[in-house]
Amino acid sequence: MQKxxxxxxxxxxxxxxxxxxxxxxxxxxxSSSIYLGKTLLLHVPFFWNPKKLVNPHICICGITGSGxxxxxxxxxxxxxLIFGARALILDWAGEYSEWVxxxxxxxxxxxxxxxxxxxxxxxxxxxRTRQVVESLEMLTDLQSFPKQRRLTEDxxxxxxxxxxxxxxxxxxxxxxxPTLEQVHAILKKNSSRDxxxxxxxxxxxxxxxxxxxxxxxxxxxxxxxxxxLVCVDLHSLPTESLRSLAGLSILQFVKEKMRNEPxxxxxxxxxFVVVDEAxxxxxxxxxxxxxxxxxxxxxxxxxxxxSQNPTDVHKSIFSNAGTTFLxxxxxxxxxxxxxxxxxxxxxxxxxxxxxxxxxALVHLEMAQPLRCPRNFxxxxxxxxxxxxxxxxxxxxxxxxxxxxxLGRRLLSLGLSDxxxxxxLSEFERSSFSLEAERFSxxxxxxxxxxxxxxxxxxxxxxxxxxxxGVYSASRPGRHQGGxxxxxxxxxxxxxxxxxxxxxxx
Ligand SMILES: Nc1ncnc2c1ncn2[C@@H]1O[C@H](COP(=O)(O)OP(=O)(O)OP(=O)(O)O)[C@@H](O)[C@H]1O
Ligand SMILES: [Mg+2]
Numbered sequence: 001m002q003k004x005x006x007x008x009x010x011x012x013x014x015x016x017x018x019x020x021x022x023x024x025x026x027x028x029x030x031s032s033s034i035y036l037g038k039t040l041l042l043h044v045p046f047f048w049n050p051k052k053l054v055n056p057h058i059c060i061c062g063i064t065g066s067g068x069x070x071x072x073x074x075x076x077x078x079x080x081l082i083f084g085a086r087a088l089i090l091d092w093a094g095e096y097s098e099w100v101x102x103x104x105x106x107x108x109x110x111x112x113x114x115x116x117x118x119x120x121x122x123x124x125x126x127x128r129t130r131q132v133v134e135s136l137e138m139l140t141d142l143q144s145f146p147k148q149r150r151l152t153e154d155x156x157x158x159x160x161x162x163x164x165x166x167x168x169x170x171x172x173x174x175x176x177x178p179t180l181e182q183v184h185a186i187l188k189k190n191s192s193r194d195x196x197x198x199x200x201x202x203x204x205x206x207x208x209x210x211x212x213x214x215x216x217x218x219x220x221x222x223x224x225x226x227x228x229l230v231c232v233d234l235h236s237l238p239t240e241s242l243r244s245l246a247g248l249s250i251l252q253f254v255k256e257k258m259r260n261e262p263x264x265x266x267x268x269x270x271x272f273v274v275v276d277e278a279x280x281x282x283x284x285x286x287x288x289x290x291x292x293x294x295x296x297x298x299x300x301x302x303x304x305x306x307s308q309n310p311t312d313v314h315k316s317i318f319s320n321a322g323t324t325f326l327x328x329x330x331x332x333x334x335x336x337x338x339x340x341x342x343x344x345x346x347x348x349x350x351x352x353x354x355x356x357x358x359x360a361l362v363h364l365e366m367a368q369p370l371r372c373p374r375n376f377x378x379x380x381x382x383x384x385x386x387x388x389x390x391x392x393x394x395x396x397x398x399x400x401x402x403x404x405x406l407g408r409r410l411l412s413l414g415l416s417d418x419x420x421x422x423x424l425s426e427f428e429r430s431s432f433s434l435e436a437e438r439f440s441x442x443x444x445x446x447x448x449x450x451x452x453x454x455x456x457x458x459x460x461x462x463x464x465x466x467x468x469g470v471y472s473a474s475r476p477g478r479h480q481g482g483x484x485x486x487x488x489x490x491x492x493x494x495x496x497x498x499x500x501x502x503x504x505x
Contacts, residue, residue, distance in 0.1 A: 019041075019345060019347060019348075019373045019375070019376075020039050020041055020042055020044065020373060020376040021364065021370075021372055021373055021374060021375075021376055022370065022372045023044050025052065025364065025366060025370060025372065025374075026039065026044050026045065026046045026047065026376075027044065027045065027047060028047040028049040028052065029047075030047065030082075031082065032049065032051070032082070033047035033048055033049035033082070034047065034048040034049075034075060034078045034079060034082060035047050035048075035078070035382065036048055036071075036074075036075070036378065036381055036382060036383075037378045037379060037380055037381050037382040038378070038379050038382070039376045039377065039378065039379065040351075040359075040376070040377035040378070040379045041376075041377070043379070046362070046376070046378060048075075048323065050267060050268060050269050050302070050322070051267045051268065051367070052366055052367055052368075053322035053323060053364060053365060053366060053367055054297075054322045054365045054366065054367050055293075055296070055297040055302075055320070055321070055322040055365075056269045056272075056296070056297060056300075056301075056302030056322060057292075057293050057296065057297075057302055057303050057304070057305075057317075057320065057321040057322055057323070058075075058302065058303075058304045058305070058321060058322070058323045058324070058325070059304075059305050059306075059313060059317055059318055059321040059323070059324045059325070060072070060304065060305070060306040060307075060324075060325045060327070061306070061307055061308070061309070061310040061313065061324075061325075061326055061327065061329060061334075061338065062308065062325075062326065062327025062328055062329060062360070063308055063327070063328050063329060063330055064308055065357065066327035066328045066355075066357060066358075067327050067357050067358040067359075067360070067381055068276065068306045068308075068325075068327060069095055069096070069276060069306070070358065070381060070383055070386065071325060071358075071360075071381045071383065072089075072274055072276060072304060072306060073096070073099055073383070073384065073386060074381065074383030074384045075304070076089075076229070076272060076274070077103065077384045078384070079269070079272060080229060083268060083269055083270075085269050085270060085271060085272055085302075086226060086227060086228055086229070086230075086270065086271045086272070087105075087229050087230070087271070087272045087273075087274060088225055088226060088230050088232070088250075088254065088271065088272070088273050088274070089229075089230070089231040089232065089274040089276070090232050090234060090247045090250060090251075090273070090274065090275050090276070090278065091231050091232060091233050091234060091235065091276070092234055092235060092243055092247070092276065092277045092278060093235055093276075093277060094233055094234075094235035094236075095276075096231045096233075096274075096276070097109075097231050097233045098388075098389055099386065099387065100229055100230070100231035102387040102389065102402060103229060103387070104229070105228060105229030105230060105231060106224070106228065106229070106230050106231070107230075107231045107233055108220050108224075108225070108230065108231070108232050108233065109233045109236060110214060110220075110232060110233065110234045110236065110237055110243075110246050111212070111214055111236035111237055112236070113219045113220045114213055114214040114215065114216065114217050114218065114219050114220065115214070115215065115218050115220050115222075115246065115249055115250070116177060116179050116215065116216055116217050116218040117132050117135075117179075117180060117215045117216075117245075117249055118132065118156065118159065118160070118177055118178050118179055118180065118183075119177055119218045119222075120165075120170070120171050120177060121222055121252075121253045121256055121257075122170065122253075122256045122257070122260065123170070123252075123256050124166075124167065124168055124169060124170055125157065125160035125161075125165050125166065125167045125168075126157070126167040126168050128156075128160075128252075129153055129156040129157050129160070129167075130153075131249075131252050132156060132249075133149060133152060133153050133156070134286050135245055135248045135249065135252075136152070136203075136245075137149065137286075138244075138248065138280065138281070138284045138286060138287065139241045139244050139245055139248075139280060140203065140241065142203070145196070145199070145200075147196045148196050148197075148199055148200040148203070151187065151190070151194070151196060151197050151200045152183070152187070152200045152203070152204070155183045155186040155187045155190075155200070156178075156183050158186050159178035159179075159182040159183050159186060160177075160178055162178065162182070163175060163176055163177060163178050165177070179215075179216040179217065180204055180207065180208055180215060180216060181208065181216055183204055184201055184204040184205055184208060187200050187201035187204060188201045207242075207245075210238055210239060210242060211237065211238075211242050211245075214237065214242070214246070215245070215246075215249075220232075222253055225250065225253070225254075226254070226257060226271060232246075232247075232250060234246050234247060240280065241280070244278070244280040244281050247275070247278055247281050248281050248287065248288065251273070251275075251281070251287070251288035251289060251292070252288050254273055254288070254292065254301075255288045255291050255292060258292065258295065258296065258299045258301045259295070259299070261299040261300065261301070262299075263298055263299065264298065264299060264300040265298075267297075267300075268300055269300050269301070269302045270299075270300040270301070271300065271301050271302070272301075272302045272303070272304055273292060273301065273302070273303045273304070274303075274304045274306075275289055275303065275304070275305050275306070276304075276305075276306040276307075277306065277307060277308065278305070278307070279307060279309065279312035280312075282305050282307060282312060282313045282314060282317060283311075283312050283313065283314050284314065285314060285316070287314070289303060289305060289314075289317065290314060290316055290317065293316070293317055293320050293321065294316075294320065305317055305321075309334060310326075310329065310334050310337050310338045311333075311334060311337050315340075315341050318338060318341035318342060319341045319342070321365070322364070322365050323362065323363070323364055323365075324338075324342060324362070324363040325360040325361075325362055325378070326338060326352060326360055326361040326362075326363070327355065327358075327359070327360045328352065328353070328354075328355045328356075328359075329352065330353075335349065335352065342363045342375075344361065344363065344375045345375075348361050348375055348377070351377055352377075355377070356380075358380040358381045358383075359377065359378065359379060359380055359381075360377070360378045360381065361375060361376075361377055361378075362375065362376055362377070362378050363375050385404075387402050387403070387404070388402070388403040388432055389401070389402060389403070389432060390402070390403050390406050390424075390427045390432050390433075390434070391432060391433040391434070392433075392434055392435075392436050392439050392457065392460070393433060393434070393435060393436060394435050394436030394437055394466075394469070394470040395436075395466060395469030395470045396465070396466050396469055397436055397457070397462045397463075397466035397467065397469065397470055399457065399460040399461050399462050400460070401460055403424065403427065403432070406424065406427075407420055407421070407424055409456065410423060410424075410443075413443070413448050413452055413453075413456060414447065414448065414452075415443070415446050415447060415448060416446075416447075419446035419447070420446075422442075422446070423439075423442050423443070423446065426438075426442060436457065436462075436470045436471075437470060437471075439453075440453040440454075440457075440471075443456075454467055454471075
């Protein structure tokens with residue numbers, strides 16, 4: 001009572017704001033920002049707006065299955081629609097290629113396509129030499145062998161000079177550029193005099209042998225990489241080091257391109273570069289991931305770095321990224337690493353242990369400093385339904401259809417809602433791939449005729465030969481299937497002739 005009378009209680013704030021940013025930090029017009037979900041406590045919608053942030057870079061961490069790639073795919077889908085942004089995805093594990101194809105983008109497969117590491121791509125021979133040697137240092141133990149490092153550097157420069165290229169001038173007219181094969185030959189020539197040169201030559205040879213021709217000739221249209229939605233699928237390269245070398249080389253090219261872009265004082269983002277699970281290339285100070293984080297904003301380039309383990313992401317990325325999403329992290333050492341770069345309270349530390357899939361602690365660095373919390377929990381990333389391809393295989397037949405489209409087609413074959421979702425569940429249980437025989441028996445037991453199943457598979461692109469291979473084995477039912485198919489084919493032929501059309505393949 002005495003405290004109340006003295007006014008001491010009155011000066012205390014009983015109703016304090018929950019620890020969430022002010023709504024003006026979170027809300028923006030949907031036409032100029034990306035909606036990602038609601039805050040956990042006050043259910044305020046969060047619209048990601050690059051103009052309100054110090055920069056458009058995004059860092060994402062969380063254990064496997066916590067929702068990192070789902071966030072990236074949803075984010076990129078909306079960024080393309082809202083900002084008309086381009087996106088280049090460096091795909092280490094091959095987990096984006098199917099989605100990119102379905103989203104109408106382009107997939108470049110490293111291994112099938114290649115990139116000459118000594119391709120100048122707008123840079124000078126001297127700068128490219130340094131970049132290649134630095135990449136080799138980051139990915140191998142070359143740094144511990146200074147003489148080999150120097151010999152390799154000299155051999156690369158000699159290879160450039162031997163093609164008539166100047167070390168410090170960008171190439172004016174298109175000229176042939178050397179490859180690592182020439183660098184190997186130069187080191188090999190010197191190896192009889194110097195055992196260190198022999199060792200350096202051995203390194204390059206190992207690289208050439210393990211990568212096939214992937215690093216010797218450029219078949220990837222480098223300018224095409226920065227147009228629209230592009231995924232560079234690195235997973236067919238045989239080792240993590242080779243994948244990282246390819247990733248680093250592409251980033252070097254992106255950096256050169258970035259520096260030639262006009263300065264964008266108005267902010268906004270024209271290109272997102274996605275580096276998901278790039279544990280070797282986001283941890284090193286010399287990596288171009290860090291150059292893009294430092295310089296990207298002024299050219300409208302945003303980088304999205306994702307990792308299961310935050311200690312694989314260099315601290316300067318955490319402390320410089322405008323937005324950080326921390327999905328569930330189980331190890332306290334990892335949480336401590338993040339917390340030493342970002343400041344957040346024990347309250348968040350406690351909640352972040354038990355977050356479910358899609359829930360994230362978000363940290364924002366605003367362009368205009370505001371005196372209010374910069375962290376909040378995003379209840380669940382409210383993303384795009386992900387497209388999945390369902391595959392139907394058998395014999396030489398291998399056809400694909402997007403899952404939702406398959407659902408619609410099953411209904412149009414006359415199947416009930418329940419039967420068609422049972423068939424879709426069967427696809428889900430078998431990693432979205434079913435044998436054609438199993439698929440047709442499911443359809444037939446749901447009421448479809450064999451003829452309609454065959455016609456459906458034909459529409460997906462199965463040829464008569466494929467279908468015969470699947471259905472014309474010795475079982476009586478199969479014979480019937482083969483006959484039904486041939487009957488149907490004859491009918492089609494008749495129909496086509498009467499329309500004046502030819503036979504389908
Ligand atoms: N916000 C969400 N809403 C609905 N489903 C989600 C959400 N986030 C993730 N998922 C689903 O959870 C699964 C795992 O998500 P995702 O692939 O994004 O995990 P990840 O963190 O990238 O894992 P990894 O590190 O192994 O690549 C996916 O099937 C995805 O569709
Ligand atoms: Mg992932």
